Amino acid sequence: MPAIRDFEAAARDRLDPAHYDYFAGGAGDEVTVKANEAAFARLALLPRVLRGAGSPRLGVTLLGSRAAMPVLVAPTAFHRLADPEGEKATARAAAAAETIMIVSMAATVAVEDVAAAAPGATLWFQLYVQPDMAFTEAVVRRAEKAGCAALVVTVDSPARGRRDQDVRNGFEDLPEGMRCENLHDGDPESVRPIDMSPAISWEHVDLLRRMTRLPIVLKGVTHPADARLALDHGVSALYVSNHGGRQLDTVPATVDLLPEIVAAVGGAVPVLMDGGIRRGTDVVKAMALGASAVAVGRPVIWGLAAGGECGVARVLELLRDEVEHALTLCGLASPHDLEPGLVRRC
Ligand SMILES: Cc1cc2nc3c(=O)[nH]c(=O)nc-3n(C[C@H](O)[C@H](O)[C@H](O)COP(=O)(O)O)c2cc1C
Ligand SMILES: CC(C)CC(=O)C(=O)O
Numbered sequence: 206m207p208a209i210r211d212f213e214a215a216a217r218d219r220l221d222p223a224h225y226d227y228f229a230g231g232a233g234d235e236v237t238v239k240a241n242e243a244a245f246a247r248l249a250l251l252p253r254v255l256r257g258a259g260s261p262r263l264g265v266t267l268l269g270s271r272a273a274m275p276v277l278v279a280p281t282a283f284h285r286l287a288d289p290e291g292e293k294a295t296a297r298a299a300a301a302a303e304t305i306m307i308v309s310m311a312a313t314v315a316v317e318d319v320a321a322a323a324p325g326a327t328l329w330f331q332l333y334v335q336p337d338m339a340f341t342e343a344v345v346r347r348a349e350k351a352g353c354a355a356l357v358v359t360v361d362s363p364a365r366g367r368r369d370q371d372v373r374n375g376f377e378d379l380p381e382g383m384r385c386e387n388l389h390d391g392d393p394e395s396v397r398p399i400d401m402s403p404a405i406s407w408e409h410v411d412l413l414r415r416m417t418r419l420p421i422v423l424k425g426v427t428h429p430a431d432a433r434l435a436l437d438h439g440v441s442a443l444y445v446s447n448h449g450g451r452q453l454d455t456v457p458a459t460v461d462l463l464p465e466i467v468a469a470v471g472g473a474v475p476v477l478m479d480g481g482i483r484r485g486t487d488v489v490k491a492m493a494l495g496a497s498a499v500a501v502g503r504p505v506i507w508g509l510a511a512g513g514e515c516g517v518a519r520v521l522e523l524l525r526d527e528v529e530h531a532l533t534l535c536g537l538a539s540p541h542d543l544e545p546g547l548v549r550r551c
Contacts (some may be wrong), residue, residue, distance in 0.1 A: 206511070209483045209504045212520055216287070216510035223374035224286045228506045232366035233454030237447050241481025244458030248490045249551045256536035261529050263540060265498050267475055268420040268441055270327045270354045272498070273303035274525045275540050276488055279446075279479045279500035280331035280357060280424075282311035285383050287510040295509055296323035298517035302525065307331050307357050307500065308387075310344065311399060313379065315386035320351040329355040331424065333362060334409045336402040343390035345417050356417060357444065358410065361425025363403040366452040410438045422477065425452070427462050429469035436473050442497075443470060445478040449502050460491055464545070467495030485527025489535065493543040 206212055217225050231238035263274040278299050285291030292314040299306035300323045307329045308316050320328055330348035335341045345356065371377070379385075389396045413421055420441035425448060426432055432443055445466050447456040459480035467476050475497035482488060482501050491499045501524065508520030532540065535547060 206519070207523075209507065209520060209523065212504065212507035212511045212516065215512075216507040220287065220510050223371075223376045226370045226374055227283075227368075227376050228281075228287070228503060228510075230368050230370045231450035231454065232368055232452055235450060236455045237453075237458070238450030240458040241447070241450055241460070242483060243481075244460045245481055245484070245487045245490060247551060248460065249549045250486060250489065250531070250535065251547055251549050252534055253536040253547075258533070258536050258538040258542075261532040261538055261540075263525065263529060263532075265540065267305070267477075267498055268355050268422070270305050270329070271303075272305050272327070274521075274528060275492060275498040276482075276521065276524045276528065277304055277477070277498055277500040278306040278505050278521075279449075279502040280307040280309035280359070281502045281506055282309045282385075283313055283379060283383070284506070284509060285313035286379070287506055288513045290513060292319045293322035294514035295505060295517050296320075296326045296328065297514050298508070298521060299323070300326035301518050302521035304521060305329055308348075308353065310387050311385045312387055313383050313385065315393075316348055316351045316353065318386070320353075328353045329357050329422070331357040331359055332413075333359055333399055333401065334405050334413070335397075335400050336404060337400075338409075338412060340390055340397070341413075342416055344387060345413070345419075347387065347391065349417060349419060353419070355422055355441070356413065356419045357422040357424050358413060359424045359448075360405065361427075361446065361448050361452045362401050363405055364401050366448065366454075368451065407434065407438055410435075410440065414439050426466065427456055427459070429465045432466045432469040436470065440474065442475040442477060444500075445476060445496075447480055449480055460487075460494065463491060463494045463496060485524060485529070485531040488524065488528045489531045489540070489543060490548050492540050493545055493547045495545070
C-alpha cells in the first residue's frame, strides 16, 4: 500500500464500524477534523534548486530523547480495539522506526507491559490529570518506573468531547476483556474510569512540576497567551494540538495556529504539533512554520488495524520516506534547514 489513505481504507474494511467511527471521528460537526487536513492542502511548497544538499538526515533530539525522524506517535487510546496486541504492537513498530511513542493514559495495555514488549523503545507517557492528585501521582510513578522519558500532559480535555457518531453507535465503553490498564494505582484490580475535570488549572501543572523530574510537555495548547503562560510555569515543551478535532469543534487547524504560537514561544522551548498530518509534505510544512517535530494519531491506528505491528511499521516507514523525499526535492539536507519562506499560502 503506497499511501496512508490506503491504510485508512483497509482499516475501515477490517474494523467494527462503531470502532472505525470512534477512531476516525471528531466532535460536533467535525469542522476541526476536516480543517486540520484541509489547511495543509492550502499551503504550497516553494522549493529551492541547485543547493547541492545531498541526501537528507532526518534525526532529531527532543528533550534528550533521540528520534530517527521528526514524526512521533501521538497518544491514542484503545489500541486493542484495532489489534489484539494493541499498544505492544505499536511500541514495537515505533522502536523499529526508532521514533518516540507517546503512550496514552487510556491505553489497553499497561505501560509496564508496553515497555517490556518493546525493549529499546523510547516511550513518553500521556497524562490526563485526575482530580485525585494522590492517584495522579501513583500513575506518574508507574510511568517513571516503566522508563518513560517525558510526561505529556493533555490540557484540552476539561470535559470529554461530544462525539455524535459514538452516541448514534451506542459506543460508550470498551468491550468485555479490555480496560484502561494505566488507570490504577499499582493494584490492577482497582482500575478506575477516566475522570475529566473542569477544575484542572495551572496549579496542577505546578504540582506536576514539583512531583516529577521528567520533562513536562503541555499538549493541547492553541492560544498564544497560553503558550506564554506555559513558559512561566516551567514546561519543557509545548505541543500544539486540537486533539485531532475530537474536543472543542471549530478550533482552527493546528498548522494555521503554529506561526503565532512559535512566535509567542520565541525559541524558549521546542514546539511539537499534531493534527491532519498524512504526508511527508505535511511534516515539511509544519516544520517550516516552526514545529520542532510532529506527531500522527489516526495514521498509526490505520496501520495497526490494517496489519498489526507490520502495518504500523509500514505507516511510519512511509512517512519517513516521504519526508526524506520532500526534503530532497526542496534542496535541503535536514529538517533543521526548513524555514517559513518555503511555504506559501494559496
Ligand atoms: C482514537 C483516538 C484516541 C485518542 N486518544 C487520545 C488520548 O488518549 N490522549 C490524548 O492526549 N490524545 C488522544 N488523541 C488525540 C491524539 O493524540 C492527536 O492529538 C490527534 O489524533 C492528532 O490528529 P490526527 O489523528 O489527525 O493525527 C486521540 C486521537 C484519536 C484519533
Ligand atoms: C478515552 C478517551 C479520553 C481518549 C481520547 O482522548 C479520545 O478518544 O480522543
